[in-house]
Amino acid sequence: MRLRVAVVGGGWAGIAAAVRATEAGHQVTLIEMAPQLGGRARGVEQPDGLSLDNGQHILIGAYRDTLALMRRVGADPEALLRRQPLALVDPNGQGLRLPGGAPSLAFVRAVLGRRGWSLSERWGLLAAALRWRVDGFEAEAHTSVATLTQGLSVRVRETLIEPLCVAALNTPAHQASARVFLRVLRDALFSGPGSADLLLPRLPLSALLPEPAARWLAAAGAELRCGRRCIALTPRPGGWDIDGEAFDAVVLACTAPEAARLAGSIAPAWSARAAAFDYEPIVTVYLRSRGTRLSQPMTALHASKDAPAQFVFDLGAIDDGGPRDGLFAFVVSGARGWVERGLEAIAAATLRQAQDAFPEATWREPPQVLRTLAERRATFLCVPVLSRPPLAIAPNLVAAGDYIDGAYPATLEGAVRSGAAAIAALCPG
Numbered sequence: 001m002r003l004r005v006a007v008v009g010g011g012w013a014g015i016a017a018a019v020r021a022t023e024a025g026h027q028v029t030l031i032e033m034a035p036q037l038g039g040r041a042r043g044v045e046q047p048d049g050l051s052l053d054n055g056q057h058i059l060i061g062a063y064r065d066t067l068a069l070m071r072r073v074g075a076d077p078e079a080l081l082r083r084q085p086l087a088l089v090d091p092n093g094q095g096l097r098l099p100g101g102a103p104s105l106a107f108v109r110a111v112l113g114r115r116g117w118s119l120s121e122r123w124g125l126l127a128a129a130l131r132w133r134v135d136g137f138e139a140e141a142h143t144s145v146a147t148l149t150q151g152l153s154v155r156v157r158e159t160l161i162e163p164l165c166v167a168a169l170n171t172p173a174h175q176a177s178a179r180v181f182l183r184v185l186r187d188a189l190f191s192g193p194g195s196a197d198l199l200l201p202r203l204p205l206s207a208l209l210p211e212p213a214a215r216w217l218a219a220a221g222a223e224l225r226c227g228r229r230c231i232a233l234t235p236r237p238g239g240w241d242i243d244g245e246a247f248d249a250v251v252l253a254c255t256a257p258e259a260a261r262l263a264g265s266i267a268p269a270w271s272a273r274a275a276a277f278d279y280e281p282i283v284t285v286y287l288r289s290r291g292t293r294l295s296q297p298m299t300a301l302h303a304s305k306d307a308p309a310q311f312v313f314d315l316g317a318i319d320d321g322g323p324r325d326g327l328f329a330f331v332v333s334g335a336r337g338w339v340e341r342g343l344e345a346i347a348a349a350t351l352r353q354a355q356d357a358f359p360e361a362t363w364r365e366p367p368q369v370l371r372t373l374a375e376r377r378a379t380f381l382c383v384p385v386l387s388r389p390p391l392a393i394a395p396n397l398v399a400a401g402d403y404i405d406g407a408y409p410a411t412l413e414g415a416v417r418s419g420a421a422a423i424a425a426l427c428p429g
Helices: 010-021 064-072 103-112 119-134 153-170 179-190 210-219 255-263 268-275 336-341 343-357 413-425
Strands: 004-008 027-032 043-045 049-054 082-084 087-089 094-097 198-203 223-226 234-235 240-242 246-247 249-252 279-288 298-300 309-315 328-334 370-379 392-394 396-401
Touching: 004 010, 004 240, 004 246, 010 027, 010 064, 010 210, 010 249, 010 413, 049 279, 049 370, 064 210, 064 413, 087 153, 094 103, 103 119, 153 179, 179 396, 210 223, 240 249, 249 255, 249 413, 255 268, 279 336, 279 343, 328 343, 336 343, 343 370, 396 413
Parallel strands: 004 027, 004 249, 027 223, 249 396
Antiparallel strands: 043 049, 082 198, 087 094, 087 298, 234 240, 240 246, 279 328, 279 370, 298 309, 309 328, 392 396
């Protein structure tokens, strides 16, 4: 039966839901509050015409549903993403580099070949990884990442576990869920060849999925309404009204606070869970130094109370020049404490960090702050025993988003999977 389906929210979860519903033959209306699709993973047009991402996202080879969705709407991952083996390497060239081949063997080789760690530190990490694998990459619900890894040396925790945790979960290790962290490690490092590969966007994020999906949906007969906020959701016989317009089924693919607002009188218990999240910001500081090229497209940095960023991306190296040549994205994850100091303080500290981390000869011209973009509700704080709301809200009313109950933290892959699952629940078979 052909249904009239409203998808409220045009982030990556909403895009996935709209594409899946359109493919199933339903009449789809996608409603997005912002002027364009993409949600928290989109390009932001600057006054000088340059498009900067509202947050520097990366994909990994294990994001199979996201890559499949890109292909479905005509976006070629091989052209749009630079694939390279996982390398968490600092400006001095030290760090973990995964070679190709079987993932388990690659991980062992990478750890044993890691310079700067003692032999006992390397064997300690391998022993811990073996225990995690034997245990099925499971942990007690109340365990934090810091507790899980407390047997490792301080140096291994500071140079690998903590930056990896904040990159994957956007949550500091002492607060982060060990259970979710282990699931990410399982899928990224041990789920097949290429699963841990870094996929670095060659173009702004809007070109990866939001723009191709908008074209695909329009060509397939879906209706896109950007720049419109849904005010009221009310039940009607056999379906739902959105601001007086009738639909057979609705997917709330908007942010958790917005979904909680719309469903507040319909499902108070569900809405209370959706509204209860604590959030962690991500800040991206864009520096410009024309003609400068770093030794690798992504470099791990040492973050401290005076140095905010954990990673820097050489956008010119990723897309082989072009308008982003000499543009660098310094990413500050788990940025709550820094946001409290103010964006100007973050930018100034990041500029000092960049100058301290790389030799003066690295910079062809002195780096300058171009823009500082903050996503204040970038992801939910992924703490142990987190009560995430389920997909189902009421008959013919479901939710989609990276916050919906599931195995993944707040990631693009989690969002895409939830969008597809929402349509599967509404329209089984």
